[in-house]
Amino acid sequence: MSNNLSSLPNQASVVIIGGGMAGLSCAASLARQGVSDVVLLEAKTLAHAQASSFGETRMFREMYSDPVLCKLAQEANRLWREEEVLSGETLRETHGLLFYGESWDEETIEGSIPGARRVMDDQGIPYEALNAGEISARFPLKPKADFTGLFEPTAGAVRSDKVIAHWRKTAEQAGHLLVEHAAVRSLDDDGGGVLLESGQHIAADQVVVACGVWSQLLLAPLGLAPKLEVWPMLWAHYTVDPALADRYPQWFCFQKERGDDGGLYYGFPVLSTTSDGRPRIKAGIDWAPQELRVREPNAMCSEPPARLVELLDHFLFNNVSGIQERVETVISPYSMTSDVNFVLDRLSPKLSLFCGGSGQSFKFAPLIGDSLARLARGESPAVDISCWNHKRAAVCA
Secondary structure (H helix, E strand, O other): OEOOHHHOOOEEEEEEEOOOHHHHHHHHHHHHOOOOOEEEEOOOOOOOOOOOOOOOOEEEOOOOOOHHHHHHHHHHHHHHHHHHHHHOOOOEEEOOEEEEEOOOOOOEOOEOHHHHHHHHHHHOOOOEEEEHHHHHHHOOEOOOOOOEEEEEOOOEEEOHHHHHHHHHHHHHHOOOEEEOOOOEEEEOOOOOEEEEOOOOEEEEEEEEEOOHHHHHHHHHHHOOOOOOEEEEEEEEEEEEOHHHOOOOOOEEEEOOOEOOEOOOEEEOOOOEEOOOOOEEEEEEEOOOOHHHOEOOHHHOOOOOOHHHHHHHHHHHHHHEOOEEEEEEEEEEEEEEOOOOOOEEEEEEOOEEEEEOOOOOOHHHHHHHHHHHHHHHOOOOOOOOOHHHOOOOHHHOO
């Protein structure tokens, strides 16, 4: 790790812009593929609190309404198992995932209960179908009488803080230069180099843009920016009744939109405690009101909007037993495409991009990193990721 801009080289095989999930997983994959001449540039600090890779947990699952995403999630899980072997530690907690709520056939940004059931039936993924009584008997949740549920036992949580540390160590041991506080001002016209805000220039055989919502600002002057919105997404930690601490599931609740309540909420089991030892869960809202969505990354609200906090509190205190107190509230920026699918593609002979993570990219992280690394080495990704191409109608600006 370096904060010393004077130690930067003038030339590198690969320059990666962005030190979050995508940039670090790409660096670790390049390290394992034998590429050592890599410079990763991060404008702030690695996986910092204002970016979308910050935090201790993310979901992993194969429960998707889209059969293509379901297959790609299975490939990502195969790569997660390899990551765990390489790191020598447990990077994921397998405790299952409950989809529950209203069943209607319209797809949300996380799919739907009927759609997920069809895909899991087709692909032979194990699950349990539960009614409201079975859900409330098993978990400290208060489902409405007409709610139904699907429980995927092989899903769980990625320990994202451990993963970030593992990738960072892998890259540094390979000799990569990971540089914090190194903001990039612009890309060369041919994508073959970067100019930093400090005035330094680094020429590169390949440049990988992986700076999330801020990728737009670098790509727009080249006419290569995909069409994205930035959504401020709210999540929080809540302390819970210690007597119920081992019963909370990982869950996602589907409800139709009602007024300004988007209806989609999620939560994790107890995976950590407060500094004074109280068990806590992470829970969040999986939508952003239209008026808070912006095109310009730096225009996003950074403080948790009071109305969203009120809605999250209301849902938790009324639908989950044992909730005691909200102890931390965070806004994360999600870069969203209109079809809620990523952009992962080569934009020009020297330039590759990952963006549009849409809040669900961490579960695909090893696949994203491996695919970006292969593109940076002039290869094709190991699996068909054409659903993430940059020329599809949903992201053509």
